[in-house]
Amino acid sequence: MKKATSGKMKKPATQREEFRGKIIDALAQTMDLYGVNYSFGQLYGIMFFEDKPMTLEKMQASMNMSKSNMSYAVRALIDSKMASKLKEKEERKDLYVAETDFFKAFQSFFATKLQREIDVMRGALDAVIPPLSETILELNTTEEERKLCLEDLHKLKHAVNYYEWLQRFVNDLQSGIYFEGRQDG
Amino acid sequence: MKKATSGKMKKPATQREEFRGKIIDALAQTMDLYGVNYSFGQLYGIMFFEDKPMTLEKMQASMNMSKSNMSYAVRALIDSKMASKLKEKEERKDLYVAETDFFKAFQSFFATKLQREIDVMRGALDAVIPPLSETILELNTTEEERKLCLEDLHKLKHAVNYYEWLQRFVNDLQSGIYFEGRQDG
DNA sequence: CCAATCGTTCAATAATTATTTAACAAATTG
DNA sequence: CAATTTGTTAAATAATTATTGAACGATTGG
Structure with missing residues (x-):
């Protein structure tokens, strides 16, 4: 796998976002090392920094990717227990959080x-x-x-x-x- | 990665070869889990059973694949220290062995x-x-x-x-x- | 109970990776 | 030293995987 060229993440607006981007890239590279889709690794990175639970819609917006792919991504993260689905929903939408420890x-x-x-x-x-x-x-x-x-x-x-x-x-x-x-x- | 359909291994002649095939497949699946090319994992399996040092030519014959690809495969195994190149050669040809422990x-x-x-x-x-x-x-x-x-x-x-x-x-x-x-x- | 919307799946397409073929430089033998 | 032969690399092709868009059932809110 490789840094995807489609659906690129939005450009960093603040310096802090740029720093986050570097860490997210390193995390995604790392997960890629173990056979995890680079984009799915990126999603983990985004969820890692986002402290609140996220909806598929939010992920879609952060990653500039289809909801469909976010559905696959979050499921992969859940399968390896890097993320989990909350019992509660936010206006009909499922909520997910990353394991930040x-x-x-x-x-x-x-x-x-x-x-x-x-x-x-x-x-x-x-x-x-x-x-x-x-x-x-x-x-x-x-x-x-x-x-x-x-x-x-x-x-x-x-x-x-x-x-x-x-x-x-x-x-x-x-x-x-x-x-x-x-x-x- | 997935079980390659090109260059399929030669069919088992004896029951023992069939048994080996099953273990080799499991080893390759396992390595695939960690992001290693399935075919490269198969090569490790073949070298694991072959007790003698192998030449690229031999690998090529066992796997029904190009020598070029065997060159890439053996290098990947060496990089992760699953195999090593011997100092000696056998009639001009480099020799390699797998780590069987x-x-x-x-x-x-x-x-x-x-x-x-x-x-x-x-x-x-x-x-x-x-x-x-x-x-x-x-x-x-x-x-x-x-x-x-x-x-x-x-x-x-x-x-x-x-x-x-x-x-x-x-x-x-x-x-x-x-x-x-x-x-x- | 109807209309809207969510999340999943399937099939199609885009992108990447695996494999081969061919070319070449280094080594080696006669 | 010329002729082979080896192992590597680059470029081309084949195969697989990632991503999307569309369709669908389930859910929910009005």
Whole structure:
């Protein structure tokens, strides 16, 4: 992804808006690093500075983009728990706020991604290890093939260990213990 | 990114190759999650199973893709330290190996990404905080504008704390202390 | 209960990214 | 040192993803 050329954000009027723009760009670049659409990252940045809950209409105005795209964007942010929808509405319109605590945002974003990774890999490992083991155990498997299967199995067992460790890591991340030495909140 | 339809991998001949294919697909999906080109992720998977060093030619044959693209792919893997180039060559051809220790691969991949994030964000914060502070200190700043700037400054200071914490986290990640409880190596 | 409006989805289009082909410089062998 | 051969890059093309506009059901306010 890349800085979109369509629907460019409105030009900074004050110096403060210019500063915000720089931080928003850095945030969007950062999120882009992890596979998040650059524009969706920008929206996070805008919501980060906007202290009040925002409507889709407001987002549309800030980003100069279609409401449709804002709908997709805000949903993506909600999926990775970087934003949330409020229960209240403002004259029929849904309201959304960004998670402005970077520590919590980090926790949510990575925990979500890592958990998805674990689920995908565990799914594949669980599907492959049993029949691979079976092949090794079968009498009519050639000696050469058995040797190759054993090597693969060894690698997959290493992967299982890794993903068990990673699951503990994610649990710890969610528990908050890594944030114990933090300064501020 | 998405499973490429061009240059599809050769069909599995043995059951073992089919199993490998499933794991390779899961690995590629996983890397895709973090913004890595799916095909490049597949290449990592192939190198992961191939125990010997590989040449570009070999990669080309395994993936049914151009040597050019394999050159790009292997470089991306090297950049995130998931693979490395050997000093030796095999009849003029460069040799590459994948990092097969998932713990080390994790360490490298995330440390690289997170460090890039820290650098981008610190760059923006360092560029913005001093002039923003200056604006607040200036006499001819309106009361309203000063209030808004102060709110922004507060948020950015929180971000600085976060990135200081994240830098310590990355240092710890690189030191290996998070892997102390691991089972296997 | 009707008219307006919100948010979502689908299909179309625009924009970006992935991949290839071709050209080239560096290295190497005979 | 000439002829190959390698790996990289640039430009062109193919494929995918992002964004929009329009259509629709749901909701709500009159």
